[in-house]
Amino acid sequence: MSEKRINLGVIGLGCRGLGILNGIILSMYELGKVEILGVCDLYEDRVKDAYEKVKNKTGKTPVYTTDYREILAIKEIDAVLVMTAWESHIEIATAAMKAGKKVGMEVGGAYSIDDCFKLVKTYEETGIHCMMLENCCYGRKELLVLNMVKQGVFGDIVHCSGGYMHDLRDEIANGDVKRHYRQRNYFNRNCENYPTHELGPIAQVLNINRGNKMLYLTSVASCSKGLHEFIVEKKGTDHPHAKVNVAQGDIVTTIIKCAQGQTVVLTLDTTLPRSYSRGFTVRGTKGMYCEDGNYIHMDGESEWETVAAKVNSAEKYFEKYEHPLWEEYKKNPVGGHDGIDWLVYSAFVESVANNTTPPIDTYDTASWMCISTLSEESIACSGKPVNIPDFTNGKWILRTEEEDKSESIYSLSKIVKK
Amino acid sequence: MSEKRINLGVIGLGCRGLGILNGIILSMYELGKVEILGVCDLYEDRVKDAYEKVKNKTGKTPVYTTDYREILAIKEIDAVLVMTAWESHIEIATAAMKAGKKVGMEVGGAYSIDDCFKLVKTYEETGIHCMMLENCCYGRKELLVLNMVKQGVFGDIVHCSGGYMHDLRDEIANGDVKRHYRQRNYFNRNCENYPTHELGPIAQVLNINRGNKMLYLTSVASCSKGLHEFIVEKKGTDHPHAKVNVAQGDIVTTIIKCAQGQTVVLTLDTTLPRSYSRGFTVRGTKGMYCEDGNYIHMDGESEWETVAAKVNSAEKYFEKYEHPLWEEYKKNPVGGHDGIDWLVYSAFVESVANNTTPPIDTYDTASWMCISTLSEESIACSGKPVNIPDFTNGKWILRTEEEDKSESIYSLSKIVKK
Numbered sequence: 137m138s139e140k141r142i143n144l145g146v147i148g149l150g151c152r153g154l155g156i157l158n159g160i161i162l163s164m165y166e167l168g169k170v171e172i173l174g175v176c177d178l179y180e181d182r183v184k185d186a187y188e189k190v191k192n193k194t195g196k197t198p199v200y201t202t203d204y205r206e207i208l209a210i211k212e213i214d215a216v217l218v219m220t221a222w223e224s225h226i227e228i229a230t231a232a233m234k235a236g237k238k239v240g241m242e243v244g245g246a247y248s249i250d251d252c253f254k255l256v257k258t259y260e261e262t263g264i265h266c267m268m269l270e271n272c273c274y275g276r277k278e279l280l281v282l283n284m285v286k287q288g289v290f291g292d293i294v295h296c297s298g299g300y301m302h303d304l305r306d307e308i309a310n311g312d313v314k315r316h317y318r319q320r321n322y323f324n325r326n327c328e329n330y331p332t333h334e335l336g337p338i339a340q341v342l343n344i345n346r347g348n349k350m351l352y353l354t355s356v357a358s359c360s361k362g363l364h365e366f367i368v369e370k371k372g373t374d375h376p377h378a379k380v381n382v383a384q385g386d387i388v389t390t391i392i393k394c395a396q397g398q399t400v401v402l403t404l405d406t407t408l409p410r411s412y413s414r415g416f417t418v419r420g421t422k423g424m425y426c427e428d429g430n431y432i433h434m435d436g437e438s439e440w441e442t443v444a445a446k447v448n449s450a451e452k453y454f455e456k457y458e459h460p461l462w463e464e465y466k467k468n469p470v471g472g473h474d475g476i477d478w479l480v481y482s483a484f485v486e487s488v489a490n491n492t493t494p495p496i497d498t499y500d501t502a503s504w505m506c507i508s509t510l511s512e513e514s515i516a517c518s519g520k521p522v523n524i525p526d527f528t529n530g531k532w533i534l535r536t537e538e539e540d541k542s543e544s545i546y547s548l549s550k551i552v553k554k
Numbered sequence: 555m556s557e558k559r560i561n562l563g564v565i566g567l568g569c570r571g572l573g574i575l576n577g578i579i580l581s582m583y584e585l586g587k588v589e590i591l592g593v594c595d596l597y598e599d600r601v602k603d604a605y606e607k608v609k610n611k612t613g614k615t616p617v618y619t620t621d622y623r624e625i626l627a628i629k630e631i632d633a634v635l636v637m638t639a640w641e642s643h644i645e646i647a648t649a650a651m652k653a654g655k656k657v658g659m660e661v662g663g664a665y666s667i668d669d670c671f672k673l674v675k676t677y678e679e680t681g682i683h684c685m686m687l688e689n690c691c692y693g694r695k696e697l698l699v700l701n702m703v704k705q706g707v708f709g710d711i712v713h714c715s716g717g718y719m720h721d722l723r724d725e726i727a728n729g730d731v732k733r734h735y736r737q738r739n740y741f742n743r744n745c746e747n748y749p750t751h752e753l754g755p756i757a758q759v760l761n762i763n764r765g766n767k768m769l770y771l772t773s774v775a776s777c778s779k780g781l782h783e784f785i786v787e788k789k790g791t792d793h794p795h796a797k798v799n800v801a802q803g804d805i806v807t808t809i810i811k812c813a814q815g816q817t818v819v820l821t822l823d824t825t826l827p828r829s830y831s832r833g834f835t836v837r838g839t840k841g842m843y844c845e846d847g848n849y850i851h852m853d854g855e856s857e858w859e860t861v862a863a864k865v866n867s868a869e870k871y872f873e874k875y876e877h878p879l880w881e882e883y884k885k886n887p888v889g890g891h892d893g894i895d896w897l898v899y900s901a902f903v904e905s906v907a908n909n910t911t912p913p914i915d916t917y918d919t920a921s922w923m924c925i926s927t928l929s930e931e932s933i934a935c936s937g938k939p940v941n942i943p944d945f946t947n948g949k950w951i952l953r954t955e956e957e958d959k960s961e962s963i964y965s966l967s968k969i970v971k972k
Contacts, residue, residue: 291783294826295776295805303857354772354937358713359815365709365839387713387837389809389819391937397777401807401819408712408837409853411861419805419826421783428861429847435827439721443829443846444865519772519809521937 142488144170145207145237147228148219149177149186150315152242156219157186160471160481162193169485174199174207177220179315204228208235215488217269218242221317222329226251226505229266230258239266240484240494241501243332245508249525252502252509256527259498267484267494268501270336272414273548274479277450278337279459281418281425282548285341289457291422291435296341298334298427299403299415305366308407309377322384323377326357327512328404329384332504334414335402336496340548341418342398345499347536350400350524353392355511357385362407390511392524395532402507425450461545483546495548502527560906562588563625563655565646566637567595567604568733570660574637575604578889578899580611587903592617592625595638597733622646626653633906635687636660639735640747644669644923647684648676657684658902658912659919661750663926667943670920670927674945677916685902685912686919688754690832691966692897695868696755697877699836699843700966703759707875709840709853714759716752716845717821717833723784726825727795740802741795744775745930746822747802750922752832753820754914758966759836760816763917765954768818768942771810773929775803780825808929810942813950820925843868879963901964913966920945 146157157175164170175186175198187200199210207216208231215238218228222244229239246252259265272278285293304318311319321329342348360382368378386407392400403415416427423434431446432453433439461479471478487494503524510522526532542550564575575593582588593604593616605618617628625634626649633656636646640662647657664670677683690696703711722736729737739747760766778800786796804825810818821833834845841852849864850871851857879897889896905912921942928940944950960968 292779294779352936354774354809354939356772356809356811356817358817361710361712361815362839385817386839387817389817391772391774391807391809393774393937397779399774399776399803399805399807405837408839408842409851409855410837410842410857411851411859411864412857413861419823419828421780421804421826424826424828429865430860430862433827433829437827439828439830441829442848443831444848446829447847447862447865517939518770519811519937519939521772521935 140489141168141171142214142485143173143212145174145176145210145213145216146172146186146219147176147204147207147216148242149175149182150219153177153219154182154186156217156477156481158189160477162189163470164481164485165194172198173213174201174210176201176204176207178202205231208232208237213237215240222321223247223317226255230254233258233262233264233266236262236264238264238488240269240481241266242269243330244505245327245329245331246505248509249506252506252525252527255502256498265494266498266501267487267496268332268336268504269480269484270332270496270504271476271480272333273336273340273496274461274476274483275337276462276474277427277430278416279462280450280454280457281416282337282340283459284453284457285418285420287457289423290418290420290425293341293398293418293420295399295419296338297401297415297417298338299405299413300330300333301403301405301410301413301415303408303410304406305363308363309367309370322363322382323380324383325512326383326385326515327508328355328388328390328402329508330404331390331402331507334416335400335504335507337416338400339500339504342394342400343536343549344394345503345528345532345535346549347532348394348396349526349532350503351393351395352521352523353390353507353510353514354519354521355388355390355514356519357515358387360385362386366407385515388511388515390507464545479546483544486544486546492542492544495542495544495546499528558907559586559589560632560903561591561630563592563594563628563631563634564590564604564637565594565622565625565634566660567593567600568637571595571637572600572604574635574895574899576607578895580607581888582899582903583612590616591631592619592628594619594622594625596620623649626650626655631655633658640739641665641735644673648672651676651680651682651684654680654682656682656906658687658899659684660687661748662923663745663747663749664923666927667924670924670943670945673920674916683912684916684919685905685914686750686754686922687898687902688750688914688922689894689898690751691754691758691914692879692894692901693755694880694892695845695848696834697880698868698872698875699834700755700758701877702871702875703836703838705875707841708836708838708843711759711816711836711838713817713837714756715819715833715835716756717823717831718748718751719821719823719828719831719833721826721828722824723781726781727785727788740781740800741798742801743930744801744803744933745926746773746806746808746820747926748822749808749820749925752834753818753922753925755834756818757918757922760812760818761954761967762812763921763946763950763953764967765950766812766814767944767950768921769811769813770939770941771808771925771928771932772937772939773806773808773932774937775933776805778803780804784825803933806929806933808925882963897964901962904962904964910960910962913960913962913964917946
């Protein structure tokens with residue numbers, strides 16, 4: 137990372153925003169990487185809380201406001217972190233880019249294709265990128281597998297799958313109390329609303345927007361029973377939310393077809409009892425990785441060993457294929473979420489400090505986010521296949537991994553070897 | 555099972571047919587359940603081999619022929635087993651039904667919707683059923699889960715998934731040598747060609763054709779790389795098959811939507827390195843079962859236990875929820891494939907002997923088989939959703955589990971308790 141401190145504005149201070157401010161950004165301050173010039177949220181109590189935290193840690197007094205435009209008006213700010221509700225991500229991001237601020241944006245899906253194009257056009261007009269802060273791209277296992285893929289260990293990759301498989305019934309049912317945006321989305325929309333935790337790492341494996349692209353998708357949702365049943369049980373039949381006809385299906389399955397022929401299956405699975413998993417799975421002609429069971433099966437191994445017998449067989453590959461970024465990070469681990477937050481925010485801060493293209497750029501951000509609105513359309517039309525726009529207008533053919541001249545240790549597209 | 559011996563004709567004596575004759579049917583002969591009056595295959599050597607085996611075991615001389623019509627002409631035959639290549643299943647089955655023979659038919663998919671309707675119409679005209687011999691419906695774990703589902707342990711079921719996930723590259727690549735039908739299918743078709751091993755058990759869980767039906771599906775195939783690469787490696791680039799443009803995608807994902815709102819995801823995954831699995835997974839509002847890892851997660855358990863930690867947690871449920879059929883079968887296990895062949899063939903033989911409706915009837919057979927041809931259409935049209943016909947013409951609404959008056963221990967639709 138560069139030695140220059142960058143000046144940050146932090147927009148969105150809910151559970152995630154405040155957590156990142158506390159766990160990541162203030163640690164970066166201590167390491168001399170960032171200054172926090174402004175904090176913003178729609179809710180005053182959150183803003184004041186964040187203000188106090190910054191003041192206590194740094195001795196400095198950031199601007200605090202409930203209007204993000206006041207943050208964008210601060211001339212000295214180099215970059216903003218957008219950690220607001222999903223619905224406002226692109227609005228705030230594009231306003232920031234137009235104000236000359238680089239954008240690191242938390243994950244979430246888009247509500248319209250138009251919004252995704254707006255993001256891309258704003259980049260093309262301003263030259264300023266919006267990086268989706270997809271922490272899962274920096275997971276230790278995801279990077280192990282990416283490293284193995286790039287070194288050809290799994291052969292040709294033909295299929296990937298993954299999911300956001302996380303029992304969120306409690307969070308969603310109490311979304312009004314917690315002022316969380318998921319509840320209103322689940323009550324009103326039916327779509328793959330959170331594709332990027334699995335799609336981000338898969339996009340790296342498949343070189344999406346770098347020699348490959350997503351062509352079309354089809355998406356089908358199950359009925360919606362889990363959340364309603366949970367609300368009735370926890371809050372009683374007389375609670376107003378017990379009368380809500382929940383729009384969001386319990387399980388949404390999306391199949392994406394890529395220009396180079398691969399398929400990707402995404403699963404949104406957040407309102408039924410289950411273990412947490414992102415189900416990251418990569419299938420090649422010479423082998424496979426599967427997160428559920430944490431196993432690797434290589435060509436030539438017996439197919440009659442069950443998953444139960446193969447559990448954790450991926451571990452032995454770390455010795456040879458640990459990603460160099462993780463080799464480095466393990467020496468001095470900082471931050472939560474198994475390091476992935478630290479790494480993705482570090483990648484962003486580095487790209488701002490060095491004025492380089494972030495490893496996840498605006499084309500990536502737009503093409504990952506668009507899955508939500510496209511799945512909504514497909515589900516509404518009984519699984520109709522819908523075209524996935526080419527936000528690069530053909531540049532994906534030229535943006536190959538060989539073209540990646542990045543010197544950054546955070547690069548996700550170049551081939552790295554120990 | 556009834557004490558009356560039934561008279562069987564056996565049509566199709568490839569690897570599967572001969573295996574079943576040897577491992578199941580001749581054991582049933584010894585138990586006084588069946589006589590084998592005729593054996594048939596297109597290949598003379600196979601017919602003679604089967605003839606010798608029957609003669610050696612029984613001391614009797616069955617008719618042997620390469621023309622299945624000669625089998626159907628044997629007046630004394632009550633039922634035929636159809637274990638031929640996929641392409642001839644429905645032709646032979648319907649000819650047999652018209653000849654007054656009950657049909658037990660091995661698994662496989664259909665090539666046209668018209669063929670599926672032909673099967674159903676032949677039943678409706680003759681009153682004679684064609685039972686698909688879907689052994690996986692009788693798997694011990696499948697029946698454990700079915701029993702738990704029917705007793706409401708998993709709550710409302712909203713989603714199921716499964717696959718035929720079996721590295722068949724060697725079998726397919728050598729299909730010409732082995733006179734096996736898979737090779738020509740893989741070279742020429744691209745579809746979910748083998749849906750029933752997972753769909754059969756799932757159909758029981760979801761009461762398909764008994765209060766529920768499959769409404770539509772969408773299907774997308776990955777590119778085809780595994781088989782070609784395997785052929786080139788094993789047979790060299792000069793082998794004629796190394797020049798074949800393999801039609802079948804390595805991984806086919808199919809999403810089925812049901813009338814009662816559930817989704818079903820099927821995966822065909824047979825030409826890449828992997829462990830064998832049928833991936834049977836059942837998701838309800840109160841819990842889930844997953845074959846990969848053989849675990850059960852119930853509502854209230856911590857979601858932060860990984861699959862690796864949950865491995866084999868399903869085992870403890872056998873004590874309370876073992877299906878009564880398996881309780882019985884375990885006392886005196888016979889036959890291979892973990893008993894599932896024995897059980898499904900016993901179910902068929904019992905239904906013939908007692909002249910009762912088989913537990914898997916012609917409507918089930920047709921609706922499971924049609925998935926292959928519908929997926930072919932959907933894949934060819936980039937995942938276009940296609941309607942799944944109602945082969946019952948509305949009778950699925952009346953054929954509920956409460957209606958099941960079957961006394962058979964092999965019944966799959968009635969609720970059973972210890």
